[in-house]
Amino acid sequence: MKSVASIKGHPIHPMLIAFPVAFLVSAFGCNLIGALFGMPAWWTTGAWLALAGIIAALVAAVPGIVDYIYTVPPNSSAKTRATWHMVVNFGAVGLFIVAWILRGSASAEPGGAVILLEAGGLVLLSSGGWMGGTLVYRNMIGVNHRYADTGKWSEAHFENNEDVLTVARTDELKANQMKLLHVGDKRIVLARTENGFAAFDDHCSHRGGSLAGGVLMCGKVHCLWHGSQFDVNTGKPCAGPAERDIGTYHVEISGNEIRLTL
Ligand code: FES
Structure with missing residues (x-):
């Protein structure tokens, strides 16, 4: 893919x-x-x-x-x-x-x-x-944007047949960069903040904007469609129009690998 x-x-x-x-x-x-x-x-x-x-x-x-x-x-x-x-x-x-x-x-x-x-x-x-x-x-379909530190769009596909998946290497992302993970039919974002890694659904709870296509800053992901912001660790909205949480996932580091628990 x-x-x-x-x-x-x-x-x-x-x-x-x-x-x-x-x-x-x-x-x-x-x-x-x-x-x-x-x-x-x-x-x-x-x-x-x-x-x-x-x-x-x-x-x-x-x-x-x-x-x-x-x-x-x-x-x-x-x-x-x-x-x-x-x-x-x-x-x-x-x-x-x-x-x-x-x-x-x-x-x-x-x-x-x-x-x-x-x-x-x-x-x-x-x-x-x-x-x-x-x-x-407005929806930025096909727009070639960059994350912090000129990070480029990246994504990977995984079968959804294990509870714990190795989804990236620790050196793959710099602070405030993201990676889109397709796990079965789920879209999950792996994000690196200043404090570590976090994972959450690639689905803004307002109107479904792609959060992997947004901006990550200070532990918050900003949806570019209408400006909602979410805490990437708790999934709670910090700024509207979104009112509902986004789903989050547990991630841990093992050696130089990042593991995602579904
Ligand atoms: S879809 Fe994300 S703010 Fe509207």
């Missing part, structure tokens, strides 16, 4: 999405101008731009689906938003595909139905884009 970590660190999907947006918006503009003023060169260009936009959208969807499965925190407001983002964007591409099929060939003049379908596609695309922007800028 190394590739998942690299996807968390590099916003591939938000970068690729610029291409289908540019192609599909231009396609609609060219088709509209061509149809309004009877200019075949414009509507033929519009047809090929629409096809390029459809292909680019399907390519951009691949890292988007990977992000949806692996990066967006489960049971969170971002997961719901990401589901709608995906449905709306597929709907937009679907409308452009129907418009292309209805048209029959690139040189055929686009009728009113084609123009209307593409206009509907753009409305959906704008709505999907708004949600995508929220996912990136």
Whole structure:
């Protein structure tokens, strides 16, 4: 699952999405101008731009689906938003595909139905884009951030068939750095504070933000979605809007290994 970590660190999907947006918006503009003023060169260009936009959208969807499965925190407001983002964007591409099929060939003049379908596609695309922007800028999906001391995002996967797991070496993390542990279907954060190690659920009790994607400071983890803060040892909220504790786990050091008790 190394590739998942690299996807968390590099916003591939938000970068690729610029291409289908540019192609599909231009396609609609060219088709509209061509149809309004009877200019075949414009509507033929519009047809090929629409096809390029459809292909680019399907390519951009691949890292988007990977992000949806692996990066967006489960049971969170971002997961719901990401589901709608995906449905709306597929709907937009679907409308452009129907418009292309209805048209029959690139040189055929686009009728009113084609123009209307593409206009509907753009409305959906704008709505999907708004949600995508929220996912990136508020929910920080795909944002390549750093912990203290330029610590990089790191994660590891474990089977959930033992009560005590060795999850890291003691020299792996510096103070105020974190590591995301996938234990079976649980997401647990291993954190190093100035006073030692702590482990807690990667699930903000407000709306499910990833705490591994937050900031660790002075024994508290800050959720970047809406600003809640939690004591990493007790799990108690120190600042809202979260009101409920987060789950914590016992960790101990054995030699140069860190052991987590589930
Ligand atoms: S999800 Fe809202 S503060 Fe964490």
